[in-house]
Amino acid sequence: xxxxxxxxxxxxxxxxxxxxxxxxxxxxxxxxxxxxxxxxxxxxxxxxxxxxxxxxxxxxxxxxxxxxxxxxxxxxxxxxxxxxxxxxxxxxxxxxxxxxxxxxxxxxxxxxxxxxxxxxxxxxxxxxxxxxxxxxxxxxxxxxxxxxxxxxxxxxxxxxxxxxxxxxxxxxxxxxxxxxxxxxxxxxxxxxxxxxxxxxxxxxxxxxxxxxx
Numbered sequence: 071x072x073x074x075x076x077x078x079x080x081x082x083x084x085x086x087x088x089x090x091x092x093x094x095x096x097x098x099x100x101x102x103x104x105x106x107x108x109x110x111x112x113x114x115x116x117x118x119x120x121x122x123x124x125x126x127x128x129x130x131x132x133x134x135x136x137x138x139x140x141x142x143x144x145x146x147x148x149x150x151x152x153x154x155x156x157x158x159x160x161x162x163x164x165x166x167x168x169x170x171x172x173x174x175x176x177x178x179x180x181x182x183x184x185x186x187x188x189x190x191x192x193x194x195x196x197x198x199x200x201x202x203x204x205x206x207x208x209x210x211x212x213x214x215x216x217x218x219x220x221x222x223x224x225x226x227x228x229x230x231x232x233x234x235x236x237x238x239x240x241x242x243x244x245x246x247x248x249x250x251x252x253x254x255x256x257x258x259x260x261x262x263x264x265x266x267x268x269x270x271x272x273x274x275x276x277x278x279x280x281x282x283x
Contacts, residue, residue, distance in 0.1 A: 081202040081260065082211050085195060088256040090218040092158065095249025097226030098233065098242060099165070106239050111174055118174050125178045129185025138193050147201060150194040155257045157191025162250035165243040198260075 078086070099106070104119045111118060141149055164187075167180045203211040234242045 078207070078211060078214065079202060079204060082199065082204075084256055084260045085199050085202075086215050086218050088158070088253045088260075089195070089215060090222045090253075091249050091256065092161075092253035093219045094222040094226045095165075095246040095253070097223035098230030098246050098249070100223075100230075101227045102231055102234055106168070106234075107177065110239065111171065111177055114174060118177070121174070122177055122181045126181040126185040126188075129182040130189045133186045134189040134193060137189050141194060141197060147198060150197045150201075151257075151260060153190050153194035154198065155254065155260075157187045157194065158250065158254045158257055160187045161191060162247055162254055165246040165250070168243050169240045 107114045107119050107122065137153070141153060161184065164180060164184050168177075171177050171180065199211070199215070230242060233245065
């Protein structure tokens, strides 16, 4: 049944709640980030916006494979846990740097750093989600994650524009940072021994019924 007893194990629930706060924070600034660049970076134009996005994705593309190569070769979940936690913490403070950016070069440096740490944070999060998702509820788990991201992004996109209009971009960047720090807080609770043990026991019971191939 869809309703009734809890449908998600504690690790998956914690990951989803953390992601909800993270994407709420990102949604506050993402739709209007280009406007910030044009209004606050001296000499910025549409090319500056495109270059900033290209720098971010280039950094992410070239760093993700080496990072995942290391994650795959370390046994257990602690490496993924620390990767997602450290990545989220660093990403939490990066929005504050935009307040002090005064040139396109500085902007590109922040975007490059963000791309590298997203390469650490995002795959590690997905690995943990994949490992701990209940085998019979994988689709349901991902659907709840997708709904959470959608609701958080849609809601924050509206409020982000209002906050920037009324209080300015510095206040908005500080709020983005706070939301990301809240996401980090939930991740610090992720590796509680009882949560990991409960999920591992659940996975072991499933393996007895449906062996992994």
